[in-house]
Amino acid sequence: MEYRIIGDSCLDLPAELKGDPHFRTIPLTLQVGETEVIDDAAFDQASFLRLVKETDACPKTACPSPESFKEAFDCDADWIFVITLSSHLSGSYNSAVLGKRIFEEERGQEKRIAVIDSESASAGELNIALRIQDLCGQGLSFDEVVKQAEEYRDHLGTYFVLESLDYLRKNGRLTGLKAFIATTLNIKPVMASDHGVIVKLDQERGLNKALSRMAKIALERGGDTSAKRLVIAHCNNRERAERVRDELLANASFRDVVITDTAGVATVYAGDGGIIVTL
Numbered sequence: 001m002e003y004r005i006i007g008d009s010c011l012d013l014p015a016e017l018k019g020d021p022h023f024r025t026i027p028l029t030l031q032v033g034e035t036e037v038i039d040d041a042a043f044d045q046a047s048f049l050r051l052v053k054e055t056d057a058c059p060k061t062a063c064p065s066p067e068s069f070k071e072a073f074d075c076d077a078d079w080i081f082v083i084t085l086s087s088h089l090s091g092s093y094n095s096a097v098l099g100k101r102i103f104e105e106e107r108g109q110e111k112r113i114a115v116i117d118s119e120s121a122s123a124g125e126l127n128i129a130l131r132i133q134d135l136c137g138q139g140l141s142f143d144e145v146v147k148q149a150e151e152y153r154d155h156l157g158t159y160f161v162l163e164s165l166d167y168l169r170k171n172g173r174l175t176g177l178k179a180f181i182a183t184t185l186n187i188k189p190v191m192a193s194d195h196g197v198i199v200k201l202d203q204e205r206g207l208n209k210a211l212s213r214m215a216k217i218a219l220e221r222g223g224d225t226s227a228k229r230l231v232i233a234h235c236n237n238r239e240r241a242e243r244v245r246d247e248l249l250a251n252a253s254f255r256d257v258v259i260t261d262t263a264g265v266a267t268v269y270a271g272d273g274g275i276i277v278t279l
Helices: 047-054 065-073 092-107 123-138 143-153 166-170 176-182 207-222 240-249 266-268
Strands: 002-009 023-026 028-033 037-040 060-062 077-085 112-117 160-161 186-193 197-205 228-233 256-261 275-278
Touching: 002 065, 002 123, 023 060, 023 065, 028 047, 037 112, 047 160, 047 266, 060 197, 060 266, 065 275, 077 092, 077 123, 077 143, 092 112, 112 143, 123 143, 123 228, 123 256, 143 228, 166 228, 197 207, 207 240, 207 275, 228 240, 240 256, 266 275
Parallel strands: 002 023, 002 077, 077 112, 228 256
Antiparallel strands: 028 037, 028 060, 160 186, 160 275, 186 197, 228 275
C-alpha cells in the first residue's frame, strides 16, 4: 500500500530524506519584525539567523492552515500519516485534524488518514516519522502502524539544551523566571518534553556541562537503548551535535543514529547552537 508521511515544517528531515517521495512537510510561517519567511525548501538558515540577530523584534511562528493540510492529502498515497508539533506548543495539530475532516467531508473515506500529535518537536517528530517508515516496511495494517507509532511516541524522550530560552519565554512557552536565571547567571537548564509540555529537569553552569548532564539524564531515563533510534537535531552547530552523539555512544548503543539540522521553526526556538535529542 502506498503511504505518505506528512509533517509540519518542524519535522526536521535530514538532507537524504528531503527528496524521498514518502515524506512531505507543510510550512509554518515565520515572522521577524516586518519580514515574513515561509519555512519551506527555500528556507536559508544562515540568512534567517542574521535577520534575527539584526532585528529587535522577537521572532514568531504561525501554524499552517487546515486548507494546506487538506491539499496535501490529495496525493497518490492510500495511507497518510500526519505528524505535528506538540499540540501544547502549536496549532498545527488542530489544523491537521480540521484539514482531515474537511477532506473526508468532500472526498469520503477514500484514504486512510491518521493525525498524530508528536508531543514533541524537531528531532522528536523525525524520530516518530522514521518509526512509521520502518513499520510501513513491515507489511502491517494501517491501524497497527498507527497503534505502534503512538506507543513508540509514548516511550520517546525529548531533551534539549539551548544557548538562550528567551524566544521560548517571549512566545509563552516558559515562565519568565527560568529564562531570566539562565541568561543572567550563565546557568543552562536541561529541558525536556513531558507529554508535549516543556519542563526543566536540571541545570549546569555553562553549556558544555549542561550538554553532558543532558546526555546522562537521557540515558538514565531511556532504559535499554540497544533497539532505539537516537536522533539529534542541531541549529547551525553539527560539531556540537557530534560531541553529544559521541558522549551518548560512549555509554550506550543504539540501533541507529541520525543527526539533522533544524529548519525554520526549530531554528526560531532552539536558536543558534541549540541541541535537541530524542531516544
